[in-house]
Amino acid sequence: MISDAAFWTLTVLLGLGTFLIRFSFLGLLGGRPLPGWLLLHLKYVGVAVLPALVTPMVLWPAATGGETDPARLVAALAALVAGLRLSVVAALIGGMGALYLWHFLFPTL
Known part of the structure; x- marks a missing residue:
């Protein structure tokens, strides 16, 4: 100690x-006030950080022992499509909904 x-x-x-x-x-x-060039670069921080946080959880989730899971890939794709088309909230709801729906429809996969 x-x-x-x-x-x-x-x-x-x-x-x-x-x-x-x-x-x-x-x-x-x-x-x-911050300079314009810095504000321009700061706009991309969230876009760069979020995929870096999410990608390991999608490709190597701890829940499956580090093996890629089709349910998480489908959920990530649904979240991506909803986020590009609608909003961040829609991405969260779409991703969670797709994950839970996949597990409901295919409990053994």
Whole structure:
């Protein structure tokens, strides 16, 4: 186990690091307009991060022992189509609906 002094030192340092990361954007840049080139690049952060978070859960899900599951592929495709055609909420509902419908219709696959 870790000693109490090491635990509290690590906790304070991690808290300070987290504060400084947030302060760098909110405290230093919070009241100033950002340059146009930076705003243009920030628009694509969500588009880049979301697939990076979702892809491992679709291709190598822990629920199947890391093997690709057709139900999750169908659900991801349904979410993609709904998201491109409608909205983020529709993507969530479409993906969840497709996953649950697949498991209802094909419980052994």
